[in-house]
Amino acid sequence: MKNYSICLINFFILMFLSLMFFIFSLIFLFYEMVYFVEWDLLIIQTSSLVMVFLFDWMSLMFMSFVLFISSLVIFYSKEYMSEDKYINRFIMLVVMFVFSMMMLIISPNLISLLLGWDGLGLVSYCLVIYFQNVKSYNAGMLTALSNRIGDVLLLLAIAWMLNYGSWNFIFYLEIMKNDKxxxxxxxxxxxxxxxxxxxxxxxxxxxxxxxxxxxxxxLVHSSTLVTAGVYLLIRFNILFTDTFMGKFLLLIGGLTMFMAGVAANFEFDLKKIIALSTLSQLGLMMSILAMGFPKLAFFHLLTHALFKALLFMCAGAVIHNMKNSQDIRDMGVLTNFMPFTTSCLNVANLALCGMPFLAGFYSKDLILEVVMQSSMNLFSFFLYFFSTGLTVCYSFRLAYYSLSGMFNESSLNCLSDEGWGMSKSMFCLMIMAIFGGSMLSWLIFTSNYMICLPSELKNLTLVVCLLGGMTGYMISSAGFYFSNKSLSLYNLSFFNSSMWFMPLVSTIGIIFYPLLLGFKSFKSMDQGWSEFFGPQKIYFYMKYYSIINQFVQNNNLKIYLMMFIFWLMFLVIIMFI
Structure with a gap:
């Protein structure tokens, strides 16, 4: 009972803060206000340590969405994690995670931003290894080390910012743009x-x-951690618009979008398919941001947060009912047993595809039309639209396995819609996944806009989506034939399903060899030559001279005088004899 009360208290606090921040964001947006809050932490004579917070409509609205989703996640966890003895620790970790994200959102200063950035990395490690098995530990270490690379790069940026005498990057963006x-x-x-x-x-x-x-x-895949990088670049967007780095980011975003879409079509793990769809949408946000449309990237960031949180909640309910099996091949005709959960799942799926008048449609369709209107090369254009087709393809593949096909679960099963706690959270997010896109488009883009394109280009998005959906459904319904075909092309299937060998590249190329190089340089330099010629040499000479010094100090000066007189007398006697 105590555990439940902690969940409910956190839920109500976060929901209240979310509503409050949303109202403030509308006021700030309407009046075009920006507030800088400076908090003097420490003042010693003329030196002061100041904490700076930036409040504008963007930071307040993003915080509102983060708190809204995290409150529903905590309410959902009350039932999902009910058998966990240490649910209090879990809830506290989630709250720390949300606090770190908010710290990152409102920081216009690289130092305070690093606090939130590192906080996200540390707490995410604690949450990934939460189940404490070998797979969790390996995944946690990979997550922590990959994110640590970004932490080091941010530290280097902090060091380079010393050239300006301040770490408040928000004031120097225009100067940085002109300074090569x-x-x-x-x-x-x-x-x-x-x-x-x-x-x-x-x-x-x-x-x-x-x-x-x-x-x-x-929580991670909707509004925290993975979106932190996109949000940071939205703040820094002036720096790479119309530069080489902007073009580089456009290419990387497009390739990530394409690679994740292809890999998701070869995957059978329910959670990994949804994770790869997150990766695909992050690539879309990065690439549209690189083209110089930060507002569009932010708009898609918010709409994506709504339906992606819903997708994971529905996936969790399905996994619970299927005796912790995550394989979509064990699913089938779930709509007969779990009508509410599968309805929410497929509303989120259609929102992800960009189904007209759902949340994803307003942002994705607008992004693709802006892409068609922009001057860009054919390769980037192909990556945008082919990746959109792949998104619809794996979404319809998932819909096929969950809604139709054969019933593949055992005859003894406990398939039913989950309890009220999880269903309420899913229902709230489903409402937002339906109406959130139109609401945000009216709020963020206050003036009317119209993109005028030829009818062929205007219908291209719809045609690509239809083709992708048909392909996904046909491949899934003819699963046995295409499975055999993919087995005959084993190397190609393995290459695509392993994300273009990205785990191998990350673990060996990016993490293992640099760590090995660091270990070898540490052994040969820190514990090798520099140790031998530095501390060890100093130790040897200090010891040698201290022994001589100690020998002198241990003997009385009188003895040396008596010995000296004795030997002098001895020499005189010898000379006279």
Missing amino acids: IMLLISILVILAAMTKSAQIPFSSWLPAAMAAPTPVSA
């Missing part, structure tokens, strides 16, 4: 954001982090 030397900061920040948002070649940790409990996955 200071473009190094944009390179470091982009690479740091790529590690946190799991872009190529740092993509492998995102599916591995599925070892965490499902409520954590719902």
Whole structure:
């Protein structure tokens, strides 16, 4: 009972804060206000330690969505994690996670931003290893080390910011843009954001982090951790618009989107399919951001948070009912046994595909139309639209396995809709996944906009989605034939399903060899030559001279005088004889 009360208290507090921040964000948006809050932590004579917070409509609205989703996740966890003896610890970790994300959102200062950034990395490690088995430990270590690369790059950016005499980056963006030397900061920040948002070649940790409990996955993949990199680049967007790094980010985002879409079509783990769809959407956000549309990236960030949290919650309910099996091949005709859960799952799926008038449609369709209107090369254009088709393909594949096909569960099963706690959370998010996109489009884009395109291009998005959906459904319904075909092309299937060998590249190329190089340099330099010529040599000479010194000090000066007189007399006597 005590555990339940803690969950409910946190739920109500976070929900109240979410509503309050949302109202404030509307006021700030309507009046175009920006507030800088400076909090003097410590003042010693003329030196002061100041904490700076930035409140504008973007930070307040994002905080509102983070708190809204986290409150529903905590309410959902009350039932999902009911058998956990240490649910209090779990809830506290989730609250710390949310606090770290809020710290990152409201920081216009690189130092305080690093506190939130590192807090996310540390707490995410604790949450990924929560179930404490070998798979969780491996996934946690991969997550922590991949994110640590970004932490180091952010530290280097902090060191380089010393050239300006302040770490409040928000004031220096325009100057940095015109200063060629200071473009190094944009390179470091982009690479740091790529590690946190799991872009190529740092993509492998995102599916591995599925070892965490499902409520954590719902929070991580919707509004925290993976979105931190995108949010940071939205703040720094001036630096890489119309530069080489912007073009590089466009390519990396497109390739990540394409790679995740292909890998999801070869995957059979329910949570990993949804994780790869997150990776695909992050690539979409990064690439549209690199083209110079930060508002669009932020809009898709918010709409994606709503339906992705719902997808993971539904996946958690399905996994619970299927005796902890995550294999979609064990599913089938779930709609007969779990009508509410499968309804929520497929509303979220359709929102992800960009079904007209659901949340994802307003952001994805707008992004693709802006892409068609922009001047870009054919390769990037192909990556955008083919990846959109792949998204619809794996979404309909998932819909086929959950809604139709054969019933593959054992005859003795406990399939039913979950209890009221989980259903209430899913229902709230389903309402937002339906109406959230239109609400946000009216709020964020206050003036009317119209994108005028030829009818062929205007219908291209719809045609690509229809083709992708048909392909996914046909491949799934003819599963036996296509499974045999994929087995005959084993190497190609293995290459795509293993995310283009990205786990191998990340673990061996990015983590193992640098750590090995560091270990060898540590052994040969710190514990080798520098040790021999430095501390050890000093120790040897100090010991040698201290022995001589001690010998002198241990003997009385009178003895030396008496000996000296004795030998002098002895020499005189010898001379006279």
